[in-house]
Amino acid sequence: xxxxxxxxxxxxxxxxxxxxxxxxxxxxxxxxxxxxxxxxxxxxxxxxxxxxxxxxxxxxxxxxxxxxxxxxxxxxxxxxxxxxxxxxxxxxxxxxxxxxxxxxxxxxxxxxxxxxxxxxxxxxxxxxxxxxxxxxxxxxxxxxxxxxxxxxxxxxxxxxxxxxxxxxxxxxxxxxxxxxxxxxxxxxxxxxxxxxxxxxxxxxxxxxxxxxxxxxxxxxxxxxxxxxxxxxxxxxxxxxxxxxxxxxxxxxxxxxxxxxxxxxxxxxxxxxxxxxxxxxxxxxxxxxxxxxxxxxxxxxxxxxxxxxxxxxxxxxxxxxxxxxxxxxxxxxxxxxxxxxxxxxxxxxxxxxxxxxxxxxxxxxxxxxxxxxxxxxxxxxxxxxxxxxxxxxxxxxxxxxxxxxxxxxxxxxxxxxxxxxxxxxxxxxxxxxxxxxxxxxxxxxxxxxxxxxxxxxxxxxxxxxxxxxxxxxxxxxxxxxxxxxxxxxxxxxxxxxxxxxxxxxxxxxxxxxxxxxxxxxxxxxxxxxxxxxxxxxxxxxxxxxxxxxxxxxxxxxxxxxxxxxxxxxxxxxxxxxxxxxxxxxxxxxxxxxxxxxxxxxxxxx
Amino acid sequence: xxxxxxxxxxxxxxxxxxxxxxxxxxxxxxxxxxxxxxxxxxxxxxxxxxxxxxxxxxxxxxxxxxxxxxxxxxxxxxxxxxxx
Numbered sequence: 144x145x146x147x148x149x150x151x152x153x154x155x156x157x158x159x160x161x162x163x164x165x166x167x168x169x170x171x172x173x174x175x176x177x178x179x180x181x182x183x184x185x186x187x188x189x190x191x192x193x194x195x196x197x198x199x200x201x202x203x204x205x206x207x208x209x210x211x212x213x214x215x216x217x218x219x220x221x222x223x224x225x226x227x228x229x230x231x232x233x234x235x236x237x238x239x240x241x242x243x244x245x246x247x248x249x250x251x252x253x254x255x256x257x258x259x260x261x262x263x264x265x266x267x268x269x270x271x272x273x274x275x276x277x278x279x280x281x282x283x284x285x286x287x288x289x290x291x292x293x294x295x296x297x298x299x300x301x302x303x304x305x306x307x308x309x310x311x312x313x314x315x316x317x318x319x320x321x322x323x324x325x326x327x328x329x330x331x332x333x334x335x336x337x338x339x340x341x342x343x344x345x346x347x348x349x350x351x352x353x354x355x356x357x358x359x360x361x362x363x364x365x366x367x368x369x370x371x372x373x374x375x376x377x378x379x380x381x382x383x384x385x386x387x388x389x390x391x392x393x394x395x396x397x398x399x400x401x402x403x404x405x406x407x408x409x410x411x412x413x414x415x416x417x418x419x420x421x422x423x424x425x426x427x428x429x430x431x432x433x434x435x436x437x438x439x440x441x442x443x444x445x446x447x448x449x450x451x452x453x454x455x456x457x458x459x460x461x462x463x464x465x466x467x468x469x470x471x472x473x474x475x476x477x478x479x480x481x482x483x484x485x486x487x488x489x490x491x492x493x494x495x496x497x498x499x500x501x502x503x504x505x506x507x508x509x510x511x512x513x514x515x516x517x518x519x520x521x522x523x524x525x526x527x528x529x530x531x532x533x534x535x536x537x538x539x540x541x542x543x544x545x546x547x548x549x550x551x552x553x554x555x556x557x558x559x560x561x562x563x564x565x566x567x568x569x570x571x572x573x574x575x576x577x578x579x580x581x582x583x584x585x586x587x588x589x590x591x592x593x594x595x596x597x598x599x600x601x602x603x604x605x606x607x608x609x610x611x612x613x614x615x616x617x618x619x620x621x622x623x624x625x626x627x628x629x630x631x632x633x634x635x636x637x638x639x640x641x642x643x644x645x646x647x648x649x650x651x652x653x654x655x656x657x658x659x660x661x662x663x664x665x666x667x668x669x670x671x672x673x674x675x676x677x678x679x680x681x682x683x684x685x686x687x688x689x690x691x692x693x694x695x696x697x698x699x700x701x702x703x704x705x706x707x708x709x710x711x712x713x714x715x716x717x718x719x720x721x722x723x724x725x726x727x728x729x730x731x732x733x734x735x736x737x738x739x740x741x742x743x744x745x746x747x
Numbered sequence: 748x749x750x751x752x753x754x755x756x757x758x759x760x761x762x763x764x765x766x767x768x769x770x771x772x773x774x775x776x777x778x779x780x781x782x783x784x785x786x787x788x789x790x791x792x793x794x795x796x797x798x799x800x801x802x803x804x805x806x807x808x809x810x811x812x813x814x815x816x817x818x819x820x821x822x823x824x825x826x827x828x829x830x831x
Contacts, residue, residue, distance in 0.1 A: 243802075248783065251801035255776060258806040262772045265813055266765045270820075384803070388793025423798040425783030432784075436777045443776065461831045463824075466817045473813055477806050484802040735758050738829045 149216055156221075159194075160360050166190060167364075171562045180561040181325060187565035188323040188572055191361055192338045195354045195576065202346035202353050207605050210347030210612065211278040211588060213458040217352055222464070223471020225352045226455045228359035230257075230476055232308070233315025233575030234638045236362060239480070241546025243487035247420045249431075252438040254480050258473060259439070260446025265469040268447055269456040271657040271734045273465035276741025277457065279585070280450035280649070281593040286743065287656045287730070288667040291598050296671040298589050300648030301450045303675075305582045306623065308449075308641035312579035313339070313620075314627040316572060322523070323568045329628050335576070336624040343580045344613050347588075351580045352458060358573035359475065365570020366479050366550075370486050373557045377499070379489065387485045390492045394422045397495045401504050406540040412527045415543035422491065434695050441702040445642025448649040451578075451585035462737040490549045493556055495539075501556055508537050516555040520548060583623070587616040639699045640682070647678030647705025651713050659717075660731050666717025674709020678702060757827035764823065768816045775805045775812075 148155065170183055208214050217225070235257070242250040277283045281301060285294030316335025321328045342354040374383030379390065398404065398421050408417040426432040446452065455472075456465045493501040503511045508530050511517055520526045526544035528537065550571070554563035591612035596603055603611070652670045655662040678701055684690040686698040696703050722728075733742055779786070779800055786797035794802075824830035 248798055248801065251798070252780075255780065255801055255805050259772060259776045259809050262768065262809050262813055262816075266768050266772075266816065385792065388791075388799070391794055391798060423787065423795050425787045425795075425797040425801075426780075427784035432781045435780055435783065439776055439780065463821060463831055466820060470813050470817050473810055477810050481803050481806055732754065735761070736754055736829050737824050738831045 149218075152218065152221055156356060156360065159357060160364075163361060163364065167562065167566060170565060171560065174560055174562050180564070183561055183565045184323040184568055185325075187569040188320065191569045191573060192341075192576075195357060195573075196338065196341035198354045198357055199342040199345055199350040202350035204346050204349055205606070205609060207608065209349045210609055211457075211592065212454075213347075213349040213352045215458055216460055217458040217468075219459060219464040219467035220471050221356050222352070222455060222459055222468035223475050224359040225355035226452065226468065226472035227475035227479075228355040228362065228573070228577035229351075229455055229581035230452060230472070230578070231362065231479055231574050232578040232638060233312055233319070233571060235479065235483075236366065236571050236574035237315065237319075237547045237550050239483040239550075240486040240490070241549040243484045244491055244549045245416055245418060245420060245546055247422045248425045249420070249435060251484065252435050253442065254484065256439040256442025257446065258477055258480055260443040261469055261473040261476070263443055263447040264452065264456075265466060265473075267654050268453060268657065269469050270462045270466050270737065272453060272653075273456050273459060274462050274734050274737060274741060276743040278454075279589045279592050280453050280653070281589050282597075282743075283656065284649075284652060284667065284671075285593060285597060287727070288652075288662075288664040289727070290664055293652075293664055293667050293671070294593050294597060296668060296675075297649065297652070298593050300644065300671060300675050301589050302586055304449065304641045304644035304648070305451060305586045306619070307637050307644060309579055309582040309586070309619075309623045310626045311637040311641075312575045312582065313623045314630070315575035316579060317624075317627060319568055319572045319575065323565075323572070328630075332624050332628045335572075335579075336620050339576050339579045339583065340617065340620055342576065343584050344616055347609075347612065348454075348458060348584060351584050352455075354580065355577045358577040361573040362570040362577075363475070363478060365566045365573070366482060369554045369557075369559060369563050369567060370482055370489070372559060372563065373489060373553065374485075376557065376559075377489070377493075383489070384481055384485045387488050390488045391423050394488065394491055394495065397492075398422065401495060401539040403539055406538055408540040408543070409531045410529050410543075412529075412543045414524070415527055415545055417540050417543050418491075419540070422488070430695055434700075437696060437700045437703050441646060441700050442639075442642055444646035444650045444706060445702060448645040448653060449641070450589065450645075450649075451581040453653075454585055454588070455581070486553065487549055490553050490556065493553075494542075501558070504537055504539055504542065506537055508535055508541075511537050516552055519555070520544075520552055525552070579623075583616055583620050586619050587612055590615050590619075640701075643678060643682070643700070643702030643705065644675070646702040647709060648675035650706055651709045655713060657731070657734060660728050661717055661722055662713065663717050663720060663723045663727075665720040666713045669716035670709045670713030673712035674705045677708035678705025681705065753827050753829055757823060757829055760823045760827070761820065764816065764819050768812060771812055772809070775800075775808045779805065 204210055272283055275283055281294050281297035284297040313332060313335055317328055317332030320334045321331030343351045380386035403418055404421050426435050459465045459468050493499055495504050496502045497505050525548050529541055531541050595611050596608050648671050652667045681704040682698055682701040685692045730742055783797035787795040789796040791799050
């Protein structure tokens with residue numbers, strides 16, 4: 144191949160995608176030849192990680208621009224894929240469909256929130272931050288408002304939000320590695336971290352960008368192939384996403400038949416749930432509607448404040464490309480998110496419908512317990528069956544499982560070959576690794592660029608800066624793995640908190656920095672500090688101190704309280720103090736115009 | 748048109764586009780889901796409408812909205828002569 148890597152992207156990733164499909168075919172052949180499912184799982188995970196590590200090695204760099212913003216030469220289409228991988232975490236991949244399975248309509252707030260947030264990113268922030276030309280999100284706060292206090296506060300909020308999120312991702316890589324490679328979870332966590340660091344340490348943002356594109360291709364193939372296969376095998380139509388309406392209706396009938404929502408479980412298994420929520424029944428009280436839309440709001444504003452997402456838009460060649468790459472990001476994310484409810488619906492139907500061969504509810508417990516997938520997942524504690532009423536038949540309230548199973552075990556439930564399960568494991572690994580990479584880099588970059596270079600040692604040379612950045616990456620990664628190995632919280636709980644932390648502290652200081660010229664340093668400091676502290680206090684109040692939530696705003700929604708405090712504090716303090724100087728106001732004017740040099744280049 | 752006038756016209760039009768975009772976004776993010784139960788009594792493509800809007804309808808609207816909004820913004824940039 145001639146020319147630079149950047150000019151050959153369609154060829155490189157075309158070959159890569161083709162190669163991956165050939166690899167899947169090869170695994171299918173091996174399966175036919177009698178190679179064990181354990182070996183296939185190991186091959187899938189090891190092969191894909193080896194590819195990512197290879198890309199990470201080829202992208203190594205000692206240039207500041209390449210390390211922090213991938214040289215600002217990532218085309219919109221590829222940045223869209225990288226952002227989608229950065230965005231869709233292990234939780235999105237593994238737990239989203241399971242969430243819809245158990246939560247029904249209420250859980251769809253995650254789908255609405257995690258797509259609509261990108262409208263905010265595009266309209267309010269991404270193009271303006273790209274024009275600004277910063278390396279990190281605190282870099283924008285620090286320069287727009289001036290002074291080290293504002294910069295430091297932004298770093299603190301960034302670290303808390305991203306660290307909460309990254310432990311969940313390392314936890315997910317550990318879980319998948321442990322299962323696929325048959326190693327203990329504690330070892331799996333460190334193995335996952337090693338893979339993550341191989342992708343990011345040598346090449347910073349450049350390496351993370353090109354591995355994330357590769358990871359997106361793996362994760363989207365791994366998510367869509369089983370759904371299409373299953374749907375076509377069961378006659379739901381060629382594009383199941385548009386034709387599962389009938390399945391939703393059928394589930395409503397079966398829910399009445401099986402007593403979903405009326406039969407409550409009488410036993411308890413740690414980490415497992417029985418189905419008790421009707422699938423499509425929408426919020427039918429003002430309180431329920433309010434809870435739905437407040438969750439949507441926290442997730443959207445959190446999306447627009449999470450630094451590992453915003454910094455992806457610093458890597459495009461122009462402001463126009465930054466906007467276009469938000470469009471591509473949303474499109475690539477949408478592909479997975481509009482499939483998740485379809486997958487949840489199909490899986491539920493397969494389990495519940497007595498007319499299907501896969502149906503288990505209402506069948507005899509002895510028969511169900513002899514099924515392969517039941518035995519396999521029960522043996523690792525992912526599901527449990529208990530004949531609570533002793534009638535020998537399996538009722539809906541006697542079948543307990545983990546939400547993750549919907550994605551991980553669906554290929555087996557539907558009787559697809561094991562090669563598909565191996566593919567799904569590789570996809571989950573790709574999703575968790577790509578998000579962990581982006582988050583670790585966001586934290587390490589903020590600490591190395593904003594804390595070390597801008598505040599502690601502005602004289603540091605390029606070499607020292609990049610070495611410090613890498614050392615920090617290892618330390619933070621190890622910290623994350625350590626916390627993850629303690630298994631303190633469930634995967635999804637911690638993820639939702641990260642959104643609330645981020646929007647409590649950063650949403651208004653970022654947005655008003657662009658959209659309100661009058662916003663000044665004192666206002667921003669008050670907005671970040673008070674928003675973040677009030678958010679933290681409220682989380683403590685409802686989650687740990689046993690306080691009663693205000694207006695139904697529970698611990699998943701504490702960002703609403705934080706954001707309100709942040710807005711009030713920022714506006715009132717800004718208005719009570721002097722307006723920003725002319726230089727700052729001119730800077731805001733310049734951010735709003737797409738053409739011309741970036742603000743930071745102009746200043747040098 | 749001086750550079751300053753162009754910039755101020757550009758920002759006025761950009762602001763208007765942003766408000767329009769966010770108004771549509773607000774409707775499909777919050778307003779419509781407030782009435783999820785009411786919408787569920789209608790059927791769309793075989794789905795209960797409230798379920799459909801949350802699972803698919805709103806995300807599809809967001810994708811179309813963002814494409815439209817970015818195109819409009821590019822036109823505004825060019826017409827004001829301050830595109831890159």
